[in-house]
Amino acid sequence: TLELKLTPALVLLRSTLEQLQEKDTAKIFSQPVNLSEVPDYLEFISKPMDFSTMRTKLEGHGYCSISDLERDFDLMISNCLKYNSKDTLFHKTALQLREVGGAVLRHAQRQYQSIG
Numbered sequence: 013t014l015e016l017k018l019t020p021a022l023v024l025l026r027s028t029l030e031q032l033q034e035k036d037t038a039k040i041f042s043q044p045v046n047l048s049e050v051p052d053y054l055e056f057i058s059k060p061m062d063f064s065t066m067r068t069k070l071e072g073h074g075y076c077s078i079s080d081l082e083r084d085f086d087l088m089i090s091n092c093l094k095y096n097s098k099d100t101l102f103h104k105t106a107l108q109l110r111e112v113g114g115a116v117l118r119h120a121q122r123q124y125q126s127i128g
């Protein structure tokens with residue numbers, strides 16, 4: 013389509029972020045961790061990250077490549093693995109999302125290279 017010709021990178025980044033967010037079926041990563049509900053969160057996590065923050069950054073041209081997007085995805089996952097102990101559903105969900113998200117990102121990287 014015309015859009016793909018004009019801004020292929022942005023279209024591909026947006027589609028990749030949407031595919032990653034679809035995998036978060038429990039929607040635990042949709043919004044920032046609520047710091048009033050979780051008052052000690054910033055004692056453990058220096059750089060919070062979530063999908064809504066990533067979306068805003070993407071629309072503001074904050075990502076230049078798939079690996080830029082992957083960096084914030086990995087940050088979001090590692091924050092969750094750090095804050096939530098191994099026996100929690102949040103921790104197990106993050107491990108699962110890391111695997112399925114990795115496959116999404118590998119495919120997107122190949123597409124990104126192909127549009128030049």
Ligand SMILES: CC(=O)c1c[nH]c2ccccc12
Nearest residue numbers: 040041045050092095096102
């Ligand atoms: C993604 C994540 O760590 C969390 C998502 N929602 C939360 C609520 C309390 C504590 C942590 C979280």
